[in-house]
Amino acid sequence: MAAILHDVVFLIDVDNTLLDNDRIIADLRDHLIQEFGVACSGRYWTLFEKLRDELGYADYLGALQLYRKEVEGLGLHAQALLQMSSFLVDYPFQDRVYPGALDAIARMNKLGPTVILSDGDVVFQPRKIQRSGLWRAVEGRVLIYVHKELMLDEVRRTFPARHYAIVDDKPRILGALKAAWGDGVTTVFPRQGHYALDTIEAAKYPTPDIVVDHIGDLARTNIAGWFPLPGANHEQDHAATP
Secondary structure (H helix, E strand, O other), X not given: OOOOOEEEEXXXXXXXXXXXXXXXHHHHHHHHHHHHOHHHHHHHHHHHHHHHHHHOOOOHHHHHHHHHHHHHHHOOOHXXXXXXXXXXXXXXXXXHEOOOHHHHHHHHHOOOOEEEEEEOOOXXXXXXXXXOOHHHHOOOOEEEEOOHHHOHHHHHHHOXXXXXXXXXXXXXXXXXXXXXXXXXXXXXXXXXXXXXOXXXXXXXXXXXXXXXXXXXXXXXXXXXXXXXXXXXXXXXXXXXXX
């Protein structure tokens, strides 16, 4: 059965777009130092960055496995490592959803389906999205890739639309979609998290179509005014644009 052609589909990133991932990492750093000490914590993050360079996405559990291999023959941290995996898997991600993020999703849902489009692994990233409540908020419309900007043909096949809006904290991703889809996509840039606040990096890419300070601002935005939508009821979406 062919997928339904929508007037608009909203593609929304997770980390530092809907979810305060910088805060999650800060909590993880504090926990690592408390359990393993500064030196061992530093080694974990070295392995984490090495793995991210190799894979192209953050793999927290994979880095923990690499760290385990280094220390398991030394008899160090055996019990703490088991609890470390629980800390990651059972982390209260719902407490790190940005204020207004769920309201923003609900507002977009009035105009077209919202789809989470994220990079990540196939275990921890889905767990994060589920436990945060974001999976439910988008009614299970979740796409997770290694490099999402290279999977745009599959995105279009899965969720075909006359127009797309991409909400992402990374100017590089917004620039990639604008280069690929041109006027067929509206790029939305919430200035949250360390990627968004890196002005030197952001200057390398085209200016986004829409810029907001916080994802929650979209809950009070005239989203329907971003693009022409045949038959859209603009009366339902007339709040002042920030």
